[in-house]
Amino acid sequence: MILILKNLATDDQIDHVLRRVEEMGLQHHLSRGTHRTIVGIIGDEDQLREEPLRAIPGVAQVVPVLPPYKLASRDAHPESSIVDVSGVKIGGGHLGMIAGPCSVEDPDRMFRIAEKVVASGANLFRGGAYKPRTSPYAFQGMGEDGLKLLREVGNRYNIPVVTEVTDPRLVELVSGYADMLQVGARNMQNFALLTEVGKSKRPVLLKRGMSATITDLLMCAEYILSQGNMNVVLCERGIKSFDPATRNLFDVAAVPLVQQLSHLPIIVDPSHATGRPDLIPACAMAGLAAGADGVHIEVHDCPEVAKSDGPQALLPEQYDQLAGQMKSLAALLGKQFSTLPGSPNPSASDPQSSINSETVV
Known part of the structure; x- marks a missing residue:
């Protein structure tokens, strides 16, 4: 899961986002760009879907890395089924x-x-x-x-x-x-x-x-x-x-x-x-x-x-x-x-x- 933060997100808001991720028992990776700051999250995405991540102050967009349909996904099952x-x-x-x-x-x-x-x-x-x-x-x-x-x-x-x-x-x-x-x-x-x-x-x-x-x-x-x-x-x-x-x-x-x-x-x-x-x-x-x-x-x-x-x-x-x-x-x-x-x-x-x-x- 990737969190894209708002352009004007403050340092306090960024720290709050990271704390919330840690409280969920997940790992995070902060990347600051010229125009964007993103937070990569590593852990159980099923748990993440149950959390209102968009409601955290400073978060602009939540982008899932894997599709929500895990069993139907070709990522989980590369070969075509018969x-x-x-x-x-x-x-x-x-x-x-x-x-x-x-x-x-x-x-x-x-x-x-x-x-x-x-x-x-x-x-x-x-x-x-x-x-x-x-x-x-x-x-x-x-x-x-x-x-x-x-x-x-x-x-x-x-x-x-x-x-x-x-x-x-x-x-x-x-x-x-x-x-x-x-x-x-x-x-x-x-x-x-x-x-x-x-x-x-x-x-x-x-x-x-x-x-x-x-x-x-x-x-x-x-x-x-x-x-x-x-x-x-x-x-x-x-x-x-x-x-x-x-x-x-x-x-x-x-x-x-x-x-x-x-x-x-x-x-x-x-x-x-x-x-x-x-x-x-x-x-x-x-x-x-x-x-x-x-x-x-x-x-x-x-x-x-x-x-x-x-x-x-x-x-x-x-x-x-x-x-x-x-x-x-x-x-x-x-x-x-x-x-x-x-x-x-x-x-x-x-x-x-x-x-x-x-x-x-």
């Missing part, structure tokens, strides 16, 4: 390909969509059984019946399933059916929920809140990690903007920025970021080109009758075309989409497609 979701790897050159409808709906439709996205190469199937909706009168999901159906789809097509959990009280129930728990944008800062999914044994897909900064996102990931669950995948899904041309603003720069700051994998969700099927392919490719560890896309075979978010869903044939393009781009980037457990790896015999080993968490 998250294993029931045999499907995300991170470290392995790409997740999440696809499916916004909501779990009738069985025939779910099986049809799953069959088509799996044939296109999807390696995780998504669908919401519990839906946090802006209106209390909108479709709220099928609940546990939806979870059971989602599990049936996963078992039939041997594909891991991811679904949103909206309430701390539902974590145990949802964990009994899903391979991966999603914390949606509206719940990103639901700290009670983050704590509970952190205690679970399931990998977590943490979506960026609609008005959240990068630090906010990583601090929420820290909540999960601090409970012992190190299997966290971040998701850039767009942030609020003044421009109504798209549903949200797709912050593609968040991908390389997060990867500089954190070892956690990060994927992109162009469906929620744009809300427009005509923009999803370009934004999906842009996310991969920026270094994303996967893509999350909503797919529906009849969007006009979808229970939720039909207008932003791709048709299966549109998704199939995009999937082929994403695979080609991944090959150019030296990465590969993870295959489903038990499926042959099409690039296993290609020495050019080998992935550098990374730490698996």
Whole structure:
């Protein structure tokens, strides 16, 4: 931690600052410059964060040397982490390909969509059984019946399933059916929920809140990690903007920025970021080109009758075309989409497609 003192700080104020640091059991180093005086502090930064350092007379600015998200930070974990979701790897050159409808709906439709996205190469199937909706009168999901159906789809097509959990009280129930728990944008800062999914044994897909900064996102990931669950995948899904041309603003720069700051994998969700099927392919490719560890896309075979978010869903044939393009781009980037457990790896015999080993968490 570094304290930058005010230009007109008196000697008495400087001595008081040093005494306060010593009273906290910490060491200090005073450096007087021509225009600035700074105090370097050595010790437990967790203790420092609990102290109102800015309130000490003479202090102008408090600058942390290490980020507050210690477990999520790349400083603490230099190697990129790989998250294993029931045999499907995300991170470290392995790409997740999440696809499916916004909501779990009738069985025939779910099986049809799953069959088509799996044939296109999807390696995780998504669908919401519990839906946090802006209106209390909108479709709220099928609940546990939806979870059971989602599990049936996963078992039939041997594909891991991811679904949103909206309430701390539902974590145990949802964990009994899903391979991966999603914390949606509206719940990103639901700290009670983050704590509970952190205690679970399931990998977590943490979506960026609609008005959240990068630090906010990583601090929420820290909540999960601090409970012992190190299997966290971040998701850039767009942030609020003044421009109504798209549903949200797709912050593609968040991908390389997060990867500089954190070892956690990060994927992109162009469906929620744009809300427009005509923009999803370009934004999906842009996310991969920026270094994303996967893509999350909503797919529906009849969007006009979808229970939720039909207008932003791709048709299966549109998704199939995009999937082929994403695979080609991944090959150019030296990465590969993870295959489903038990499926042959099409690039296993290609020495050019080998992935550098990374730490698996």
